[in-house]
Amino acid sequence: MCGIAGLIHRGKSSGVGSEMTSMLTALKHRGPDSTGFAIYGEPNAGDYVMRFKVAEQEDMASGYDMGEKIAARIAEVDKRLGEHKAAIKSRDEVTPYAMRYVISHDGDTEAMARYIEDVEGTEILSLGNALELIKDLGDANVVADQYGLRDFKGTHGIGHTRMATESDVDIRSAHPYWAFPYNDVAVVHNGQITNYWLKRRQMEKKGHRFMSSCDSELLAVYTADNLANGATLEDSLKASIEEIDGVFTYLVATKDSLGMAKDTMAAKPLVLYESDDMIAMASEEVAIRAILPQEIDTYDPYDEEIRVWKA
């Protein structure tokens, strides 16, 4: 089933971390397996925030030497960053297997990211000036507490509560997905994509990387491919209605905007609220009401509808 939520404040920062946590807590019944957030702080020109994991949660109980392996992997990532002349400004060990680095780098980030992901068990969850992508097993409160999200200030964000259907319950199959190698682009999705293998083969032929067998990852890769070919976010969303088969509603966030697309069958829900100050959207109204207790007007977008809002 899965629950998705998005929030964008027009022209100002707000407590997006706690707001997204409240929204996703209200959507817990749509998927208790894992929760993920992609939230955007003030853009930090020149410096990159890199979030990556070096192991899955379940790996932690897989052997007496797991701690040593993780330390070795992190050391290898540090070494490879050094080889790409990236300076680590700050490093934060959020959980034993997930790290948050702030790095300064002015070279080819894609080549660097590919080189780092070559380290065993390592996946870059996000890389960008403003994006912080956090995902882990458990409900929104567990993940928000674990990663200290509640104090996070930012302009916009998207989130996801996952009910695993076609792939495993692990971090690599959790949403949001970072649109590798596009800095600051993330996707959350609710639905099933029926031409996943066909499109995945097409994308792999073009050299895109897939880290999981979750169909939602395709949307991130597909969006990245469109952006690489010069399409705007709006173009990409519009094209996906024709090119992606199945039932889906998905949200895409970039450094300064947030977009949504609904498939031709309108089979997956989304409720929208728009005002001059903010736009909130979620699979169910109960999530919007979690942050807006006053009486508001909301509506369902129709089939094949796409929208893009700027922060």
Add this chain to the structure above:
Amino acid sequence: MESMSVMAEDMGYDPRAGQTRDEKEGTTQEDRARDLGMMSEQLKNRSMEVFFEVGEDENLTYPWAADVDFNKRTELNCEGKTTTEVNKDINDLMEEGYGTIVLQNPRGMHSVGVGILNKLNLIVEGSIGYFGVGLIDGPNVRINGRVGWSCGENMMSGTVVIEKNAGSTFGAAMRGGDLVCKGSVGSRTGIDQKGGTIIVGGDTGAFSGFMMQRGRMVVCGNAGKNLGDSMYDGTIYVGGEVKDYGVDAIPAELTALDKAWLTRKLTQYDLMPEKGVDHFTKIVAGKQLWNYDNLEPNEKKLIL
């Protein structure tokens, strides 16, 4: 005749050639369906045949229905309560004789007011989530906010009036009563509708009236694609534009009787357009896919 067949058999001719398997084995289609486990449910008492009987009392009440007084009014605050608690509270208040209940702060709660089989005035101050007031038989509901997906699903009688917008599958499998949304609704409105009236003040989305079987749907605004796809029967009236018709849905002539009915219903809910009802398009089933009325009762049971 007998001697003829004996003669024919003697001549190597099979008199039963051309007979169906049922005729050969002396069984009926119903027997075979039951053997296959398809007819395990027996039609008894209020079966489909008598459900819509003209002579039936209109204000049928259930034997266990509470005796409520509409002038006895109370408020129920949903803040901090679960859906189960709210629905149980509504039941308890009806038992105490309250005939008018005002729900405060529902804040998008799901399944509010489901399965009320009683006369009741239910007023909801705010918006509710999925499956609101489904399976109801009798109450008059007014919702001063928005409703989520599947509002009034399977409702049997009563009226539901929603002041703002509604989500998808509005009035799915509805059997009777009036379900009114003054704003716009999502997709698949009245999917599998089996009776009653759905009225939408604004627009409706794609696949509205999909597999509709009975009843009427009125859309004052525009309708999305595939309107009335594969409908068996029933009538859809659209005041605005129809994006496209579904398979076997065809426009029909708007008669004086239709206009009178539309005028009465839309006036009743304060949705009467300024330019009247003459511009409405009437859509019915072409009955090229499946002629519902010509089926025998047993076959009806099989396909339903």
